[in-house]
Amino acid sequence: MLISPAFAQSAGGAGGxxxxxxxxxxxxxxxxxxxxxxxxxxxxxxxxxxQLRRGDKIISSGGLVGTxxxxxxxxxxxxxxxxxxxxxxxMRTMIADKRAxxxxxxxxxxxxxxxxxxxLAGLFGGKK
Numbered sequence: 001m002l003i004s005p006a007f008a009q010s011a012g013g014a015g016g017x018x019x020x021x022x023x024x025x026x027x028x029x030x031x032x033x034x035x036x037x038x039x040x041x042x043x044x045x046x047x048x049x050x051q052l053r054r055g056d057k058i059i060s061s062g063g064l065v066g067t068x069x070x071x072x073x074x075x076x077x078x079x080x081x082x083x084x085x086x087x088x089x090x091m092r093t094m095i096a097d098k099r100a101x102x103x104x105x106x107x108x109x110x111x112x113x114x115x116x117x118x119x120l121a122g123l124f125g126g127k128k
Contacts (some may be wrong), residue, residue: 056099
């Protein structure tokens with residue numbers, strides 16, 4: 001009726017390794033769905049920022065749209081013209097996107113397309 005101490009101790013050893021399996025699986029899922037894509041996006045951003053040249057149209061993280069007028073490799077900033085004769089220095093890391101030189105609306109959009117309606121008017125086709 002009594003269980004020997006040796007038999008009771010040996011049963012707990014196999015459960016310790018099996019209890020780590022869910023943590024390993026969670027880490028693998030986090031790596032492939034969160035960490036790896038973020039690293040890929042960061043690498044693409046570094047390449048885009050390093051390839052900035054004079055005349056490129058950019059969008060900053062703050063929403064400023066302008067044209068690069070001076071980009072010296074090795075410097076942390078680029079000079080951007082945001083309006084006629086208005087030039088500002090922007091940190092390279094704060095550049096969010098690079099637009100095509102002839103693109104007026106951004107990625108994939110056409111300049112002559114009407115703006116999408118927002119709110120309930122956009123859902124039901126009514127006027128704003």
